[in-house]
Each structure stands twice: as C-alpha cells, then as structure tokens.
Amino acid sequence: MNNSLKKKEKWFWGGVVLIELILFYSSSMIYKQQTSVPFLEKYVHGKPFYNGLKLIHFNYGGKVQSIENDGYYHFVEFFIRKGAHFGTYLILGVFLCLALYTYFQHNNFLRIFVPWMMATGLAAFDEFHQGLTGGRTPSVTDVILDSTGAFTGIVLLVVVLYLISRHKKINRKLI
Template sequence: MISLKKNEKWFWSGVVFIEMILFYSSSMTYKQQTSVPFLERYLRNKPLAGSLKHFGFNYGGKYQSIENDGYFHFVEFFVRKGAHFGTYLALGVLLCLALYTYFQKNNFLKILVPWLMATGLAAFDEFHQGLTGGRTPSVVDVILDSAGAFTGTLLVVVIVYFILRHKNMKKT
C-alpha cells in the first residue's frame, strides 16, 4: 500500500499523458486519423477476409460488415474500437492506482470513483470530438470507453487484493 502512495504522482502523470493523447486525437479529423492507407499497404492479401465476410453487427445505429464497409474499413473499425477500449482500460488502471489509497477501506469506492471519472472524461472527449470537423460524437463510444475503464479498475482491485492476501498469508 505504501508503494502505491509513493508512486501516486507517476500514476497521475500517466492519467495526464493519456488525456493529452486523447485530446489531440479527438482534435483530428477522420481523414487525418484514418489507418486505411496503412492497412491497404500492409494487409494487401486481406488476412481473415474469408472468415470476416460472414460477420456483421450493429454498432451505433449502423450495420458494420465487410459487405457494407469494405475489408479495410471493417478492419479499421476494430482497430479504432480496440483503441477506445484499450486506452480507457489503461486510464481506468491509472486512475484506480492514483486514487487507491484514498479509499483503502471501501472496495466499492475503489472501483466506482475511478470508473465514473474515466466515464466523465470519455463523455467530455466525445463532446470535444463533436467540435471537430468531419467527426461525430457517439454515446456508444462513451459506453465502450466506460466498459474499458471499468475493466481496468476492476483488474487493479482484484490484483491488489490477491497480492495483499498473498503477503498476509506469508506473514502467518
């Protein structure tokens, strides 16, 4: 627990760093941010296209599939949504670690407060994205970001619980 408090400034630095990246990213237009040219260059043989062509789903009111979007845009969709989830998972981890010692006696708040903070930041980021030309904010993306943050905070609480439990078992 002491090392968490000692490293708190690094966790907050990580939070600020991720937020700076998110702010910069949501300031870019889709055209500035698209990875389709990269994917076209490096995935010319369209790996997994045969399997992916049978796969489709609704996301944010739009049916996502290779048939509707084309192979490269469909793959990019997964890259972008994976980045949403992964970035907010990391943000959830860092917020939970930064706030962990403040809620030492309450596991519920150890998860709730960082998760709500990350969800609020996700909503703000989508609002900011809506101010950028050619981009639309999405409530579904906020939900995805929130799920990533929740996963990150839950992971921290569970891992720290088992670490502390293991330490306590060694002492006895």
C-alpha cells in the same frame, strides 16, 4: 502495499494526464488525419481472415458494421479503432484507480466506482470535444465502450492488488 502506492501516486496522476493529452490530441484530428485505411491497403496483402470476417455483421451506434457495408479495410480499421478506445480507457481506468486507491482504503466499492465514473466522464468530455472537430461526430456508443474498458481495467487491477495483498499476508503468517 498502500504505502508503496501512495509514494507512486504522482506518477499515476502523471499517467492520467499523459493519456488525457493523447486523447485530446487524437479527438481534435479529423478522420482523414488519423485513418489507417491507406496503411492497411498498402501493407496488408491478401485480406487475411476475409472469409471469417465476411460472416460478421452487427449494429454499432445505429449502423450495421460489415465487410459488405464498409469494405474489408474499413471493417478491419473499425476493430482497430474500437480496440484502441477500449484499450486506452482500460489503461486510463488502471491509472485512475491507482492514483485514487489509497483514498478509499476502507471502501472497496468506492475504489472501483469513483475511478470508473471519472473515466466515464472523461470519455463523455472527449466525445464532446470530438464533436467540435470538423468531420467527426460524437458517439454515446463510444462512451459506453470507453466506460466498459475503464471498468474492466479497474476490476482487473483491484483483483490483482487483492491477490498480491492476500499472498503477502499468507507469507507473513508463515514467517
């Protein structure tokens, strides 16, 4: 399996670069350029799940998030934006882990730790860059969310690769 991953390593690095370019572009946009609220207001009618969502309120980054405080569409957008944070860094973590996987073939701790720390550093840099953009503020809470997404992706990948490797070993013994 390591040979197969090594042969594809440049593609994994390409995925890392592509994701970073997308993140860099996104963090250089002002909020008004990337808000989905007008889209939601135009195409999401009847405020689906309103009764369930109005019961949810929590603190995120020092601000209480709720329909009462933000309104329905802004609250829904909050989940979309934070889901995008988590999901993008989950994918980034997977690509970083795949790109570095063969370098740490004898140390499973480093297979997880190094890509996770790289993704966390990239998240911190992205938030710093966002802070240089007018009307946007960097958030330590977003870095934590991004880091959690990367860690989740990396751990899932390592588990899947372990299971594939174990399955191949079992099949070789049967032959």
